[in-house]
Amino acid sequence: MMSLGCLAPAQPPASTLQLTTHDIANRTGSVVLTCDPAGGTHPKRDKACAVLSGAGGDFSRITARHQACTLIYAPVDATAIGTWRGKPVSFHTTYANRCEAGRDSDDVFAF
Known part of the structure; x- marks a missing residue:
């Protein structure tokens, strides 16, 4: 007689994103999440x-x-490339400044 073990519930695929920011002062930030x-x-x-x-x-x-963020315009380009739970992600936007990048992304682009 063959016995089947209990199968563990399926886990969502891991998510891996390369996040980058680049501003007009030519500062670039890059992290892996x-x-x-x-x-x-x-x-x-x-x-x-x-x-x-x-x-x-x-x-x-x-x-x-x-x-609250200052109204100083110092644009920051933000990009996310990778996968989220097995699905491809490609996101790009420009925030008015670094404060807005952190605020509007709720700290996803705060690095």
């Missing part, structure tokens, strides 16, 4: 993973946190 479990080089990886989980991995659905 992995989720499920949280890891990588992102300084706020636990929060960034929670924010992305809440948005279903869709950067356009991230809710900005309440924070």
